[in-house]
Amino acid sequence: AQKVTQAQTEISVVEKEDVTLDCVYETRDTTYYLFWYKQPPSGELVFLIRRNSFDEQNEISGRYSWNFQKSTSSFNFTITASQVVDSAVYFCALRAGGGGADGLTFGKGTHLIIQP
């Protein structure tokens, strides 16, 4: 069975601060995929990034960066110079297996509040 843990329930920072959202996962599969989604108050989950288990390269996209470390089963997400528009709930998710894979396994989410 898969499991995703987001230990930070809520984080509140002041605008322009950097913030890191933690994600730790568990799976017995050697092939798996990790995802981050953002859920603004409107409710729709917005896809941010996908990573496969064979690619440990960190990734940077504008103010967003992701640090994937298989040794610690972590896939952390950092927002640099945060903005009020970044306020949302962020979910880390895992999906393992081949063509018959189960659905996404989500963490409980981290509610990020960026104060002006």
Add this chain to the structure above:
Amino acid sequence: KAGVTQTPRYLIKTRGQQVTLSCSPISGHRSVSWYQQTPGQGLQFLFEYFSETQRNKGNFPGRFSGRQFSNSRSEMNVSTLELGDSALYLCASSATSGGAQETQYFGPGTRLLVL
């Protein structure tokens, strides 16, 4: 390209009734998945359809069912509604066979309130 659309967006039902929710995937996408989101349990996988066939099912009672049509549109049905079925129901589509590598794109959800 239009995103995933879900109808209705809001719904109020009473216990014992049944409800049908609809999802239209992104044009060209053939796989549709459904998730339930509640404050207590978080986001939980309900089922996944590809080519009108259910590929996977989460740990939900038989009151929850779904189907997919030849145009990839999907419906989910909940019969004999219980108070605990109050939730945000999210539909997601992916391009092909729904393997683990496929990115799922989500719709805005249907918020169901059971009284």
